Amino acid sequence: MSPLIEVRGLSYRYEDGTLALNGVDFRMEPGESVALLGPNGSGKTTFVLHLNGLLRGEGSIQVCGLPVEKPNLPAIRRKLGVVFQDSDNQLFMPTVVEDVAFGLLNLGMENEAALSKARAALETVAMSAAESKAPYHLSAGEKKRVAIAGVLAMEPEILVLDEPTTFLDPPGHRSLAELLAQLPQSKIVITHDNRLAAALCKRAVFFERGQIAAEGPVDSIVARFGWDVSWERTKSRS
């Protein structure tokens, strides 16, 4: 079976010369979900931006069998949807429904069809009531759901989520995790929350200084690198 995503020798340098990614190899099979763990600045987001061609580095990348090159980008961007960390920068249209329909209209869909598909996507994330609202009036959790709807509307095969639970309060955090667990797409989840990673993914990949230092089951990676969020209070001296 051909892999969903195959990355070989990916390297990327910033404009000022620093090496952000240094020979990354990555593979994801159909039906898998992978968590990307690692310190801030280790290259996780930079890596993910290469998968749909937003950044162009050296090495080869294939998504759903298509090489990530200019002529394939429209198809790849439909098959691989990205939910960015800051929802404000993803919900750029004046109203919720216009934003969710944005991708569909870009695909050439007619207004009526786009509207009904957008509504269906909003239904999936339980945000139908917010259809005509302006994004500014939504809470962080609501914005994240709408952002997800905007990506789901395009019916992708792969969902990439960059630190989805940032800015969310505990109830928001839990309901988002529930929603994500129900989505059937293969997922790549960048997160610092080991519990979310364990809930959504079987496999984890640990980034360090632009390279993949290790990969394996989520729990063992978390244990190996001390990536557990919970901590024990040391006994205080009397």
Next chain:
Amino acid sequence: MRHLALERWARGSSPLHHRDPRAKIVALLVFLIALATDSHGLPWFALGLVVLLVTALLWARIPVWGALARAGIVLPFSAVFAAVSWLAGDPARGAPLAMKSYLSALAVLVVTSTTPLPVLLRGLEAMGAPSFLLDVGQFLHRYFFVISEEAQRMNQAAVARGVSGRQWGFGGPVFRASAGALAVLFGRSYGRAGDIHRAMLARGFDGRFRPLRTLRFQRADLLFTAVASLAPIAMRLAVERALA
């Protein structure tokens, strides 16, 4: 912030809210021009126009006192000029100036409180205004509230680090702290724009914005345009005839 009230009013649902933005824009322009070009009819003409606008507010179910108060934002400006004119020996200029500027502001408010800004911009686009400019205006409106909150927070933090009794003033630490905060905010805004652009590309953006809903000018809009445009003209003619 006071703009939030306007946003709320604009998302209401009355017959006036549902009129095509082009109809409202045309009616507004006729109103403003009829008012601006008037030279004698004033107190009576103004009275008629107030009645017209208040009727519109009631029809649109917009809080009348709230709107009347909000339009009053021009009054301090007019008051200053009225005082200046009085000092210069031209007292008669003050009252007409205040009336005209207030009524103009109120008329604009009737339109903006019954039409969300993005819809208004689309109306202008349909009337021939350049799309690029309007798209920029739409983004500006979308991100203004986000960035101004960011700005207030950053400035407070910066000033808190810089303040000390005698250090207020030109070029002092507070001044420089605020300037530094602005520079950082500029950089962040630049970065934000890049993020937004990437998010747009990730969902297939190819350079063209496609509207989800197209405007349709219907018979009700035509009727509204006719009535709303003729009303101020008819009032002015009546007043001028009565005064002649």
Next chain:
Amino acid sequence: MHIPDGFLSTPVWATLDAAAAPAVVYLTRRAQRSLEENKVPLLGVLGAFVFAAQMINFPVGPGTTGHLVGGALLAFTLGPAPASMVMVAILAVQALVFQDGGILALGANITNMAVMGVLAGYLPFHIWGATRWRGFSVFAGGALSVLVSACLALAELLISGVRMPGSVLSVSLALFTVSAILEGAITLAVLRALEKVQPKTIHYPRPGRSPVLAGVALTAVLLATVGVLFAASGPDGIEKVLNLHAGSLQVNLLRQASTGILGLAMIYGACLVIGRVASRRRSL
């Protein structure tokens, strides 16, 4: 500085509207062409930034604060044509959403702040921005953008017949000067900070470019501004004319219209220069 409706006389606002409309179309096209790719998010977000920055108070003295207007800063970071366009968008949103400035008066406000102000703000930088007078050119640009906008607004009010005693005029001009200096200082401070943090965002002019055209344009802008203000505020001239001629309305209208036409000429000249300067920027 945002003139509300009801203050300008009909010949003045109508001429400026008629002049500003094609200017805005021209500048929009110029802005679109001078940017490498569809830059709607960048211009929109930076416009939001300037709009938000206008609300930050800078201490000027005990109990007084001022704020950035931002036209010059936009010009130094985006280039003059995009900066003009963003200012137009800001002015339109301010008029519609905040009732800050009138609708019929938009032509005047756009001319003063988005066209002439941005141009006057950018030109010193174009001439000296790559030399060791850079700091001075930034300060001068900021100051001139505010000074020119304010003087033009004052002139338009005077032409429209708003009468001001000499004392009020002098106080106004003094206030304009203070605002101008503040704008220059803030713009310089922010640009210096940007140079350290995000130097790539500043559009420096290439050294060695002939500053003659820009110098001529700047002189023209300043002369025009001073000239219009002078003509508008000459009280003796207007009094005499009105007293001597019973049918003075015609002469008054003629004066207003001719000043309006002068305004028109200024705007077209300004757009041509912005366009020339902007296309030089693109060929860098």
